[in-house]
Amino acid sequence: MRDVFAKIQASTTRADAMKRDRTYPYGTVLAERRGPVAVVGGREVIMASSNDYLGLSVDPRVVEGAARAARRYGASCTGAPIMNGTTGIHRELEERLAVFLGREAAVLAPSGFQANLALATLLGRGDTVFADRANHASLVDAARLGFGGHRRYRHADLGHLRRLLEATDPDCGRLIVTDGLFSMEGDVADLPALKRLAGEQGARLVVDCAHDMGLLGPNGRGTPEVQGVAPDLVTATFSKCFGSVGGVLAGDREVVDFLRHHARSLVFSAALPPPSVGAALAALEIIESEPELRERVLGLSARLREGLRAEGFETAGDAPIVPVFVRDDERCRAMWRALLDEGVLVNAVSSPGVPVGGELVRVAVTARHTGEQVDAIVAAFVRARAQMPWRAAMPSSSESSPKVNSQDGSSLRAAPSAQARMEG
Ligand SMILES: Cc1ncc(COP(=O)(O)O)c(C=O)c1O
The missing domain is CATH 3.40.640.10 (Type I PLP-dependent aspartate aminotransferase-like (Major domain))
Structure with a gap:
């Protein structure tokens, strides 16, 4: 007879394998949470994985x-x-x-x-x-x-x-x-x-x-x-x-x-x-x-996106959600791990969050980050990539994106996404 729990085994085996090689990116425990920084595994890291765009959860x-x-x-x-x-x-x-x-x-x-x-x-x-x-x-x-x-x-x-x-x-x-x-x-x-x-x-x-x-x-x-x-x-x-x-x-x-x-x-x-x-x-x-909070986070996200593009990373959009495309689940998790080791907590996103082939590292900035923290995130990406055995194959930025109006985001427009490109 078929057991409805049977399907759980495959998922458990997969999760266990990720945990063994330290690339299990889900439910990272934050021992402390102080807006733009958090404490993970006894170390202070830059928090670049929340949706607290205006930093109000700790206001x-x-x-x-x-x-x-x-x-x-x-x-x-x-x-x-x-x-x-x-x-x-x-x-x-x-x-x-x-x-x-x-x-x-x-x-x-x-x-x-x-x-x-x-x-x-x-x-x-x-x-x-x-x-x-x-x-x-x-x-x-x-x-x-x-x-x-x-x-x-x-x-x-x-x-x-x-x-x-x-x-x-x-x-x-x-x-x-x-x-x-x-x-x-x-x-x-x-x-x-x-x-x-x-x-x-x-x-x-x-x-x-x-x-x-x-x-x-x-x-x-x-x-x-x-x-x-x-x-x-x-x-x-x-x-x-x-x-x-x-x-x-x-x-x-x-x-x-x-x-x-x-x-x-x-x-x-x-x-x-x-x-x-x-x-x-x-x-x-x-x-x-306080419209200045919006201006601040949009300005910081433009700085992050430009910094990543200048280093050859492929990204998109104009908002504080800054995707960095890796396009492979395993590599995405390896990048997530390397970034955490370099002091930055991000999200590794794969299917069903994005379609297969659209795997990305999702970075999010908030109005509480400083410009220096944003630059530190870019530097961490560069160091993390250097640790990747497959770094030569990492996609690099190929398209220029519209500039964001840091006053109110008014220039934001529909951008052709990676998904649209993949789906033709
Ligand atoms: C586009 C979108 N809609 C809805 C939700 C659900 O919101 P909530 O976290 O309040 O359940 C989310 C949360 O991730 C979201 O990203």
Whole structure:
């Protein structure tokens, strides 16, 4: 008889082999975490693997916002929002986010993942979701959970999307979903073109602004603000720029109210804990009042990208997500190890985070890094590469990328990603 646990053995064997050769890159324990530095294995390292782009997770005002909320409302709501889990600060955060994002209403979710899963509620039989292949896993799972069809278009390939839309029954409801700023390669979706196509094809457009809300645009409202587009619905998370945890969906009041009452990931799960809400509220205030944080992190990421390119590394995008393409799983992990030994903690990303052949080392900078730390990251890459037996085969930078406007990220545009190149 077949044992459902049988498949676990292969995974365990693989993980054990990685641990033996010190290239297991997952769940690295941080004994201490102090913004741009962390303590790993008893050594201080530069933290270049978090999504804390504005450095707010350790901002004393955000930490105090969490503590104040915990003192007033407790550690947990111990219930769903529509039961006993809506406190005064939950409602305040929803209202303030709606204003911040320029939408009629917003509803909180326990995580960005659950905010995206809520989209499944919109997908009945006879509907189809059209999704960029590089979308976050939570958007993929939302499509799988819904009762409708699921078509995936090649990353950033709107010609492919158009063909898929045109080949679909005209009576079918259509939802286009895309990340705003793609989480692994750091490029952005072409929202004006997507919105136009959605309009022509009678589709609704949802943009996941997990990585760009708080970071991009003169007011930090994300890719919709940068590109002057109002999607039908926006989703986002507090686990990146907001230095907290939790998710949000924002749009027209009727749509938001429908999701509040029907989305299973919101209705059948305990509400966002008050400390997370308090931290997000404090972060929102900082995001609204301190645009210089955005300018700083965009400037630092441009410095990092330029430094890496000058040393011949292949990278892409304009955002604080700086991918360094290695294009091989084993080499990617070896590079991760060498970088950690050189005092820099990054992420090694392979399938399913990126497609096979698109393996990359993901470096992320924050507003708390110094210019010297950014230069030290580049120097560590050079030393790490020198230790690689295959270094001669390491891809080098082949394309120039658009310069970022460090004022507000406004020059960010959809960049042809490695994935698009691979998929032709
Ligand atoms: C694009 C994108 N959407 C959604 C999520 C999920 O957010 P959360 O961490 O709040 O569950 C992530 C997190 O990695 C993400 O990168």
